[in-house]
Amino acid sequence: MNSKILTALVVILMLSLGCVNSAQETAETQSREQNPLFHTVPEGSACVDARGDCLPGLTCVNAVCQKPDNVQTAGPIGTSSNQERCRQNQFKMAFVLVADNNQQITPERMQRLQAIKDVFPETFSAATFNLASVDTAYPIVTITGDQLDDRAPETIAKKFYESNPDDFDFISIFPAAPEFSNLATSNSQVQSFIQGLGKSLFNRSSQFGSSGKLLSVGYYRDSLSVPTTESSAVQILHEAGHQWCCYVGERFSTDPAVQLGILDDIEIHFYSGLSSPYSCGAIYGPSYWMPNADGTYNQSKECAESRKYHPFTLYLMGLYTRENYDFDKKFQLLNATYNDQAVPFKEISINDIIAVEGERTCVNVVPETSVGPTVSTFIAD
Numbered sequence: 468m469n470s471k472i473l474t475a476l477v478v479i480l481m482l483s484l485g486c487v488n489s490a491q492e493t494a495e496t497q498s499r500e501q502n503p504l505f506h507t508v509p510e511g512s513a514c515v516d517a518r519g520d521c522l523p524g525l526t527c528v529n530a531v532c533q534k535p536d537n538v539q540t541a542g543p544i545g546t547s548s549n550q551e552r553c554r555q556n557q558f559k560m561a562f563v564l565v566a567d568n569n570q571q572i573t574p575e576r577m578q579r580l581q582a583i584k585d586v587f588p589e590t591f592s593a594a595t596f597n598l599a600s601v602d603t604a605y606p607i608v609t610i611t612g613d614q615l616d617d618r619a620p621e622t623i624a625k626k627f628y629e630s631n632p633d634d635f636d637f638i639s640i641f642p643a644a645p646e647f648s649n650l651a652t653s654n655s656q657v658q659s660f661i662q663g664l665g666k667s668l669f670n671r672s673s674q675f676g677s678s679g680k681l682l683s684v685g686y687y688r689d690s691l692s693v694p695t696t697e698s699s700a701v702q703i704l705h706e707a708g709h710q711w712c713c714y715v716g717e718r719f720s721t722d723p724a725v726q727l728g729i730l731d732d733i734e735i736h737f738y739s740g741l742s743s744p745y746s747c748g749a750i751y752g753p754s755y756w757m758p759n760a761d762g763t764y765n766q767s768k769e770c771a772e773s774r775k776y777h778p779f780t781l782y783l784m785g786l787y788t789r790e791n792y793d794f795d796k797k798f799q800l801l802n803a804t805y806n807d808q809a810v811p812f813k814e815i816s817i818n819d820i821i822a823v824e825g826e827r828t829c830v831n832v833v834p835e836t837s838v839g840p841t842v843s844t845f846i847a848d
């Protein structure tokens with residue numbers, strides 16, 4: 468149970484039993500010395516979470532003192548925060564190095580992973596135009612094969628939680644050597660509570676040992692051996708972003724019955740014919756298209772900027788809203804069957820996505836389910 472709810476219920480229970488004794492009064496006095504607002508803020512007024520501001524019987528949710536009844540209707544066990552998380556823009560990521568044995572956990576590999584961990588916050592902020600941030604400060608956790616019954620992400624996550632807090636939106640797992648398991652670089656999704664993303668809702672938190680905080684587990688098969696830490700960081704952008712993208716609409720087709728047609732053949736990335744406003748294209752495949760003299764277009768190969776998420780992705784992440792972005796802005800969708808002679812086909816806006824998939828809304832309670840997707844990376848960006 469949510470500790471805030473639990474605390475509130477315990478307080479109510481104690482009050483109803485009339486057991487507020489002198490020891491508790493002393494505790495109350497001490498708490499008020501540390502926080503003058505302790506137990507003084509009435510229902511509906513502003514509070515700071517986890518500081519005990521609210522009057523007894525109330526609990527601080529969304530920075531407002533509320534009755535526990537209101538909190539309960541928002542959903543039990545970790546799901547009460549789905550509304551808060553609907554437009555979450557501050558994330559926490561844990562980094563785990565897994566190895567067959569301790570000998571494989573070399574200083575070089577630890578330094579390499581530390582460098583990836585250090586660079587990723589900047590990479591993520593740049594990819595989201597500073598609309599979101601990720602905290603990667605938690606120290607690298609190492610787990611060896613003898614501690615694991617098998618090498619599935621679920622098993623590694625459960626082992627992680629035996630000695631680390633359930634405090635992370637993402638866990639990123641890096642094997643010391645690619646042979647650690649057969650798993651490809653991939654993203655195992657733990658829960659899905661946002662409608663309008665073109666994906667089903669599911670919740671398999673307990674399979675991973677989380678009480679509802681964890682969104683997904685990335686597995687980076689060869690990230691410790693790719694040429695640069697920056698390219699590893701882009702792999703994390705890609706896999707972690709699969710939490711939201713790209714499932715809206717259908718694969719590209721010139722069939723008039725296809726409404727959006729902005730996805731690739733496996734319908735988990737964007738079609739390359741979707742135009743990107745950035746000279747480097749965008750994560751998940753949209754390209755920067757340059758006009759040829761004859762009215763066709765070719766893909767620009769020049770790229771000097773940092774990698775970014777497409778505006779559609781930023782919408783799906785909840786970072787572009789009607790307040791900060793024009794949902795009617797159209798992006799060209801080219802028929803890129805002939806790559807250097809792509810031809811304009813139609814134009815798509817965020818409102819066109821909403822017309823097909825519905826508004827982006829968050830569901831409070833998603834029952835525990837046994838299945839959820841593992842999304843592998845089949846293409847480079």
Ligand SMILES: [Zn+2]
Nearest residue numbers: 705843844845
């Ligand atoms: Zn992918």
